[in-house]
Amino acid sequence: MQKKVSKIVKIPVYFFVFTVIVLLFAYMTFKLLSFSRTVDVPDLSGKSLIEVNELLSQKGLNLKIDGEDYNADVSAGHIIRQDLPFGSRVKEQRSIRVFVSKGPRVQSVPSVVREPLDKAESLLLQNGLKASKVIRVHSSSVEKDRVIAQKPAPGEKITEKITLVVSSGPYEAIYHCPDFQGMIKQEAVQLAEKLGLKVSVTGLGEIIKSQKPKPGSQIKTGDAVYLMLEGE
Numbered sequence: 300m301q302k303k304v305s306k307i308v309k310i311p312v313y314f315f316v317f318t319v320i321v322l323l324f325a326y327m328t329f330k331l332l333s334f335s336r337t338v339d340v341p342d343l344s345g346k347s348l349i350e351v352n353e354l355l356s357q358k359g360l361n362l363k364i365d366g367e368d369y370n371a372d373v374s375a376g377h378i379i380r381q382d383l384p385f386g387s388r389v390k391e392q393r394s395i396r397v398f399v400s401k402g403p404r405v406q407s408v409p410s411v412v413r414e415p416l417d418k419a420e421s422l423l424l425q426n427g428l429k430a431s432k433v434i435r436v437h438s439s440s441v442e443k444d445r446v447i448a449q450k451p452a453p454g455e456k457i458t459e460k461i462t463l464v465v466s467s468g469p470y471e472a473i474y475h476c477p478d479f480q481g482m483i484k485q486e487a488v489q490l491a492e493k494l495g496l497k498v499s500v501t502g503l504g505e506i507i508k509s510q511k512p513k514p515g516s517q518i519k520t521g522d523a524v525y526l527m528l529e530g531e
Contacts, residue, residue, distance in 0.1 A: 375402030410453035443468030504530030
């Protein structure tokens with residue numbers, strides 16, 4: 300009888316000891332995890348996979364590729380974006396997820412010469428590209444805001460940088476407005492157009508009676524000149 304009672308007493312003791320051991324192990328595991336080193340997430344954008352792997356290894360972090368996408372600004376095999384922002388604090392052994400560039404969608408540059416700038420930029424975007432630099436120059440032969448030239452040229456191999464040379468129109472020449480009064484209509488219009496002025500003629504007849512702006516007023520290329528004929 301005494302032996303039976305002894306066995307019954309030992310069961311809860313064993314259970315208690317087992318519980319204490321489990322709790323102690325869990326506590327030690329938690330402590331070990333909590334003492335893991337915290338590190339800063341490096342900036343991975345634009346870097347190659349080899350560079351990224353080395354950077355993360357030095358920090359005790361792991362690399363995980365989440366996917367790939369076309370990108371005209373980032374070379375193939377380089378990082379487009381990362382899931383955790385640069386400077387974030389994380390525990391060692393954390394995986395950093397990244398998206399890798401497949402490079403531009405097309406292999407040659409479309410022609411955008413003579414196109415308006417907004418249309419040219421739209422055409423480039425449709426091909427997964429964009430203008431990294433726009434240079435404006437004056438031109439008397441190409442309309443303002445149209446593309447004069449591009450680099451790379453149409454059909455050439457794509458580079459990361461596409462430069463567009465865009466017309467700013469002709470230089471603005473400053474004049475003193477001629478005296479059109481008393482001139483024949485045709486002569487007045489020819490003179491105004493030669494000076495790069497916009498002409499508006501009203502009234503009947505062939506002789507200019509009055510004008511706006513007044514003779515001698517300062518005007519520049521592209522300004523409007525209003526001529527009134529002597530007849531009503």
